[in-house]
Every structure is written in C-alpha cells, then in structure tokens.
Amino acid sequence: MAIERQETKQRMSRIVKHNGTIYLCGQVCADATKGIKEQTQTMLDKVDELLIQSGSSREHMLSATVYLKTMDDFAEMNAVWDAWVPEGHAPARACVEAAMARDVLLVEISVIAAEK
Numbered sequence: 275m276a277i278e279r280q281e282t283k284q285r286m287s288r289i290v291k292h293n294g295t296i297y298l299c300g301q302v303c304a305d306a307t308k309g310i311k312e313q314t315q316t317m318l319d320k321v322d323e324l325l326i327q328s329g330s331s332r333e334h335m336l337s338a339t340v341y342l343k344t345m346d347d348f349a350e351m352n353a354v355w356d357a358w359v360p361e362g363h364a365p366a367r368a369c370v371e372a373a374m375a376r377d378v379l380l381v382e383i384s385v386i387a388a389e390k
Contacts (some may be wrong), residue, residue, distance in 0.1 A: 303368035306378040
C-alpha cells in the first residue's frame with residue numbers, strides 16, 4: 275500500500291497516511307504568549323483540523339503523546355484534554371516532561387488515528 279504525505283517540507287510532513295492509519299506531526303499552540311489552558315486548547319483545535327483534513331476525527335484517535343514543559347501543568351492540561359476527548363473514545367496516551375523547541379511553548383502533542 276502506498277504512503278501518502280500531505281504538506282511535506284524538507285524536515286517533515288504534517289500528515290502521513292498509510293494502510294488506514296494517520297500520523298500527525300507534533301502540534302503546538304496558536305499563541306505561545308498564553309497560559310497552559312489556552313495553549314492546550316488551541317493545540318487541540320489544530321489537531322481537530324488536521325484529523326478532519328485527513329479523513330478522521332477525535333473518535334478515531336488511536337494514540338497520543340503529550341509533551342509538557344513542566345509537569346506542574348499536568349492538571350490544567352488534563353482539564354482541557356478531558357473536556358476535548360469524546361467520552362468512551364480516549365486513545366492510548368502517554369504524557370512526559372520534555373524540553374520544548376521554543377522556550378515559550380508549554381505543551382506539544384503527537385497523534386496517531388485511524389481513517390473513518
């Protein structure tokens with residue numbers, strides 16, 4: 275089966291599809307001057323857009339890896355996450371503390387989903 279890459283640049287593709295599985299590149303917030311709740315919400319809004327663009331949805335997420343600049347933000351990030359994930363459709367998930375590509379970023383996510 276062919277590999278489909280969307281919005282490919284030298285370093286990465288925003289979406290890669292293979293054999294009914296969708297891989298999204300890491301997503302960050304729309305405005306890094308905001309706090310963890312706002313950064314998390316706008317990051318998840320981007321995930322929604324990419325899932326729809328790729329023929330999937332939140333209900334079809336298989337796995338998510340969340341990277342936090344500090345675990346001090348774990349509870350506030352989870353408050354936004356819990357409201358965003360449809361009940362009964364939580365993906366396998368990991369959450370780790372990590373150095374961010376830019377110091378102002380508080381959270382990043384990588385998502386794998388199934389096609390609808």
